[in-house]
Amino acid sequence: MFKNNNVLEVSEGVYKTSSHVKEINNKTFAFLKNIEKLIISKNVEDIKKHAFSDLNVKTIVFEENSKVSSIGNRAFYKVSNLTSINMPNSINNIGDYAFYDARSLVSIEIPKNIKSIGLCVFNPSLPPAFINNLTKYTITTKKGTKTSRL
Numbered sequence: 001m002f003k004n005n006n007v008l009e010v011s012e013g014v015y016k017t018s019s020h021v022k023e024i025n026n027k028t029f030a031f032l033k034n035i036e037k038l039i040i041s042k043n044v045e046d047i048k049k050h051a052f053s054d055l056n057v058k059t060i061v062f063e064e065n066s067k068v069s070s071i072g073n074r075a076f077y078k079v080s081n082l083t084s085i086n087m088p089n090s091i092n093n094i095g096d097y098a099f100y101d102a103r104s105l106v107s108i109e110i111p112k113n114i115k116s117i118g119l120c121v122f123n124p125s126l127p128p129a130f131i132n133n134l135t136k137y138t139i140t141t142k143k144g145t146k147t148s149r150l
Contacts (some may be wrong), residue, residue, distance in 0.1 A: 010039070017041040024051040042066045049073040049095065056081055061090045071098050073118065080104060087111050094118055 006028060010016050013036035014091040017024065023046040042063035049072035054098050059082045061066060066088035071094035076082065084107040096118035099105055
C-alpha cells in the first residue's frame with residue numbers, strides 16, 4: 001500500500017489526502033498513475049494552480065464539511081478522465097482555465113457561495129472536434145438553482 005506524508009492509498013486505485021494537508025500544491029499528485037478515485041480531506045482549504053494538472057483520475061470526491069474555498073488557475077487542466085464533479089459549498093473562487101481541456105467532463109455543479117469564476121474555465125474556443133463533452137452545468141444561487149445545457 002502506497003503512503004507518503006500527503007497522500008495515503010486507502011485501497012487499490014483509491015487515494016486520500018492526509019488530514020493534516022491544508023493546501024494542495026502544483027502537481028502534488030503527478031506521481032500517481034491509474035487512479036480510480038481521489039478523496040480530498042475536509043481539512044484542505046486551498047487547491048493551488050496546476051494541483052491536478054495531467055492527472056489520470058476518474059472521480060474526485062470532497063469529504064463532507066469540506067473547507068476548500070478556492071480552486072486555482074488550471075487546477076484540473078488536462079484531467080482527461082474526470083467525468084463529473086460536485087464541488088462543496090465552501091468553494092467561492094474558481095480560477096482561470098480551471099477545467100480547461102478536461103475532455104471527459106460532462107457535468108459540474110457550481111456551489112451557491114461562488115463569488116468568482118475565471119476566464120475560459122471550460123475551453124470554449126477549441127474547434128468542435130476538441131471541445132470537451134460538457135453538456136450541463138448547475139449554478140445554485142440565493143435565488144435558486146439554474147441548470148444550463150451547453
